[in-house]
Structures are given as structure tokens and as C-alpha cells.
Amino acid sequence: MSEGAGRPAPPRRIADDLPDAALRRWPAAVRPYAQLARWDRPIGWQLLLAPCWWGTALVADAVHSSPDVTHLALFAVGAVAMRGAGSTGNDIVDRDIDRAVERTRGRPLASRRVSTRQAAAFLVAQSLVGLAVLLCFDRYTVALGIAALLPVAVYPFMKRITNWPQFVLGLAFAWGALVGWSATAGSLAWPALALYAGAILWTMGYDTIYALQDIADDVGAGIGSTAIRFGRHVRGGVAALYALALVLIAAAMAGVGVGAWAWAGFACFAAHLGWQVARIRRDDTARALTLFRSNRDAGLVLFAGLAIQAWASMG
Template sequence: MTDRVGQHGASPDLPDATLRRWPAAVRPYAQLARWDRPIGWQLLLAPCWWSTALVAVATHAAPNLAHLALFTVGSIAMRGAGSTGNDIVDRDIDRAVERTRGRPLASRRVSTKQAAAFLVAQSLVGLAVLLCFNGFTVALGVAALLPVAVYPFMKRITNWPQFVLGLAFAWGALVGWSATAGSLAWPALALYAGAILWTMGYDTIYALQDIADDVGAGIGSTAIQFGDRVRGGVGALYGLGLIAVAAALVGTGTGVWGWMGFAGFAAHLAWQVSRIRREDASHARALFHSNFGASLLLFAGLAVQAWASAAHP
């Protein structure tokens, strides 16, 4: 499992078609940042948008559009930085796996020093976005670096690296709330827990594509851990995640629009579980990619609820 979220492509050594039109000197860096595969930053963004809308519901205000835009830029930058850092750590493993040996570092199209400089540049963009928020949120954002730094190493020692990935990818559920409120409240923590479990579930689906390579490389995943019971494992993760998200909605007094969004999100996750086939890698990839659409159902319900609450406090 090398950089699990959103990197699969049709070829192990060529960028997606959109990147082939870019200057040759730029392509390796675009691949390091996964700019040709936006699903990674989209899934990183989703909890930020959820919590921005949820805190708006709690405060009877419209969602902060500036915050939504800033989180979008920050998610793209930090997703790219995380992918670059992961490739630096995994460059030797990537050379041993057919699907990943064509990556820029594994194929030596960029040096480790060049990749490290690119990592710093992307991180500075993320820092610039973070500094637009209040001091509490800045400190909270800096704290997110811990699970981000630990994640690439966890797959070497456990079959549960998806938990650490969830800690990192769900962090926006905390930051989105604090950016408006200047502090945290228990609904934000409940939303964070739900987002962690959602991340673990969709990344387990993604990991179905790489079981053979992961076993051969000696790295772990929840797809390996669950084995033939992967459908039940993902179902349990999604189910517990939905309970946590529902608690967050109850805690903010969400109305009918918010619950409609939640119902759509829950139905989508149930559909995913019903369609899991352990042996079908291409189908697993499609299910994984559908999660951003699922996340937008929840966000739309919460956003409409916030606007309705602001109009009729």
C-alpha cells in the first residue's frame, strides 16, 4: 500500500493524458503532487466543507464562502505535499512494485533533493492558507502534521495504517469548525470520528486493488486484515461512522435539510458496501472514486440547512 488514496492510473510509468500536454520538465512534479488525480485532495477537502457547513448550522449563519475557498486551495497543496513526502519515504518499495516503479522518484526522473524542495514549496502554500485563520486554528493545523508524518511508516508495522490515514484525512472536520468558532465543541469531535471511520472504509475499498503487491512488499492494509470478510469490515466502519456523524448533527440541532443530506450520504455508503467484490480491482477503484460524490450529498444538505437557518433564525 504505497500512498493509498487516489493514485491508481492506467499505466505505472506514464502520467494521465492531461499531464502529457504539460511541459516535460513539469510532469514529474505534477505526478508527485497527483495533480492529474484530484480525488485525493477532494477527499481531504470533504471534512473541511462538512464542518464549515455544520458550524454554520450551529451558529444560524450562512457557510463562510471564503473559508470554503481557502480550504480548497489548502487541500490541493497539502495533498500534494503529503503525496510527495510519501513517495520520498517509499521510493525503494516503489521500485520493487510493478505498478509504482515508474513514479518520478522510483524511476529517478527527479532526485530526492528536488522532491524535498518541492515538498517544502507545497507546504509553504499550505502554511500561507493556514495563517489566514485564527490562532487556535493555526495551532490545530500544525498539529495535523503528526499523523501525516507517521502514516507512511505505519503500513510497515501494522495492517491498520488506514486508521492513521483517517486521523490525517479527517482533520479538516476539526479545522473547519475552529476556523469559524475559534474553538472546538463536541459535535466537531463527533464529526471528526465519523470522518475517520469513513476514510478507513473507503481506503479499505481502494486497498483491494493492491493486495497481492502489498503482501509481496511486506506492507499491511485493512483489506488484508479483513480478508474474505472485507464487505462486513467496510460495512462496520461505515456504519459506525454514520452513527458518529448523526451524533454531530443532533448536537447542532440540524433540521430537515441536513438530515436529507445525511440520508443521501448513508444510502450511498450502503450502496457501496453492497457492491464490494474482493476480487474485482477495477470495480473497487470505481467505488472508491464515488466517495467524493457521496460527500457532496452530506455537504449540500448541511449547506442548505445553514442558509435556511440564517434566513429564518
């Protein structure tokens, strides 16, 4: 018998559950809260921020002005705060489910490193930062931002009743497209709504890729996802979501009459989404995480095209 035979195999680790080196630089007392807010995983707030910046740049194209840099900065602060608040709230609701899922069982609430009361207080503190950012805008935008709390509040419960929780996540994560537009225009127009709808579908697509990491555990825990719903057709499902997203975003851009720079950014964005679809492997969790994270770059490419177009049109 070879050495080590009969020993239990070490638990399988999923890439998104591996400790982040940056986290170890935080004081020990702060680390659980940094994990609750996902400060060690910035991809969440970066994806939340992208539609905000898209809306800001698209409305600048519409009115032939420069994207408001102050707005872009405020949205960045708000994205970090509200992504943290949303993640904390999600962990409060899902603390029992998280204990049953390999990738999430080490989270602070699931592992009982913080109490539910401590997490709730942290949630309130982050929400107040988000509110402070929102109050920097006009009344219409403030009301619009507050309305976003509905899909945010509902999302953690959707995985218990449907295989389409990614749709509700999309409603919440894409909301910034509306706020980004209204912060400059003081109202909404149909291109903002088209951009919002496109961002919802983009979110559904990339979060389906993310959910590939959890299929086995999610099925065992009795919770749903579009990755489960699409099954062996997941590549086609993501392709359809991305294709519809591109149609709607292109309609929004055409609606404001953008120029060549914006369309160049859109072409690069579309190519990136196509590259993702071509590389999807249902049983490759490491690749799924890499593809999911690559959407930060896809979002930035589209923003860059819209922003450069706005700046070029001023010359």
C-alpha cells in the same frame, strides 16, 4: 503453434496506474512534479477537502449563519497544497517499496525521473503554500492545523508495522473537520469531535476499498493494509466502518440540532455508502478504484445537505 506463442505476456496494468490524458498537456519538465503532487488525480485533495467543508457547514448550522465562502475557498487551496505535499513526502519515504508494487513503480521517484533532493524541495514549496493558507485563520486554528502534521508525518511508516495504516491516514485526512469548525467558532465542541471521528472511519472505509488494488503486491512487499487484515471479510469490514461513521456523523448533526435539509443530505450519503458496500468485490481492482473515487460525490452530498440547511435557516 499459434502466432505469438512463447512470447512473454505484457505486464498487467492496474487502472490507477494508467496515464492520465490531462497529464500529457503539462510541459515535460513539469510532469514528474505534477505526478508527485497527484495533480493529475484530483480525487485525493477532494477527499481531503470534504471534512473541511463538513466542519464549516456544520458549525454554520450550529450558529445559524451562512457557511463562510472565504473559508471554503481557502480550504480548497490548502487541500490541493497539502495533499500534494503529503503525496510527495509519502513517495520519498516509499520510493523503494514503490519499485516493488506494480501500480506504483512508474512514480517519479521510483522510476528515478526526479531525485530525492528535488522531491524534497518540492515538498517544502507545497508546505509553504499550505502554511500561507493556515495563517489566514485565528491562532487557535493555526495551532490546530500545525498539530495535524503529526499523523501526516507518521502515516508513511505505518504500513511497515501494522495492518491498520488506514487508521492513521484517517487521523490525517479527517483533521479538516476540526479545522473547519474552529475557523468559524475559534474553539472546538463535542459535535466537531464526533464529526472528526466519523470522518476518520469514513476514510478508513474508502481507503480499504482503494487498498484492494494492491493486496498481492503488498503481501509480497511485506506491507500491511486493512484490505489484507479483513481478507475475505472485507465487505463486512468496510460495512462496519461505514456504519460507525454514520452513527458518529449523525450524533454530530443531532448535537447542533440540524433540520430536514441536513438529514436529507445525510440520508443520501448513507445510501451512497450502502451502495458502495453492496458492490465491493475483493478481486475486482477496476471496480475498487471506481468505488473509491465515488466517495467524492458522497462527501459533496453530505456537505450540500448541511450547507443548504444553514442557508435555509437564515431565511
